[in-house]
């Protein structure tokens with residue numbers, strides 16, 4: 001059952017309860033990157049992980065399976081993380097690298113390349129003249145960032161995104177994020193399906209493994225829901241944020257800051 005984010009127990013203060021769920025099982029951790037391991041920043045290229053967070057992830061990755069799941073391209077995440085013992089799933093799980101198995105790529109469907117090219121060109125045409133607007137082409141999607149765009153101009157970004165979608169209702173979909181529209185091929189895929197796929201592809205779909213997922217955004221809800229009843233979901237964010245507190249979630253716990261995430265990772269590693 002979905003819960004109000006404002007009612008979630010804190011994973012650190014309720015660590016005893018969480019340890020009971022973990023008893024006799026090995027955790028397999030799935031971590032979102034932006035907003036979970038790094039603060040949300042104005043420009044995506046500035047989302048640098050802190051040295052202490054990197055150490056916390058590394059310490060845990062030496063002890064159990066840790067997989068970073070991101071919408072970013074996989075090599076970008078690998079470079080940002082800089083931890084060799086880590087499993088990295090880029091492009092929302094379409095492109096995986098593991099220390100044991102190397103790369104594993106799901107067929108993306110080259111038939112979407114042309115429509116993504118067109119999307120990129122149309123976004124550039126409208127957004128390049130808007131101060132602060134940023135078009136980020138990715139391997140399997142195009143992101144339209146408007147965090148730095150003046151309020152009065154933001155509707156222009158939304159309008160072009162809507163127009164592109166209206167022209168390709170069967171081929172494209174949009175996932176809204178934090179001040180970003182991500183335009184993706186319309187394939188049945190989300191972070192929930194990605195996590196279930198990763199569990200199987202990585203050989204972690206066994207009764208002795210407790211999958212855990214940590215994320216901060218709307219797209220992470222799919223993963224919380226997919227793991228509900230078989231794993232542990234941890235929402236990262238502030239319940240007292242008015243935009244967040246009234247939302248419902250399938251996560252079981254909350255951590256409200258990067259510092260708490262770091263502390264929690266350390267507590268799992270010991």
Ligand SMILES: [Mg+2]
Pocket residue numbers: 032033034035036215216217
């Ligand atoms: Mg995130």
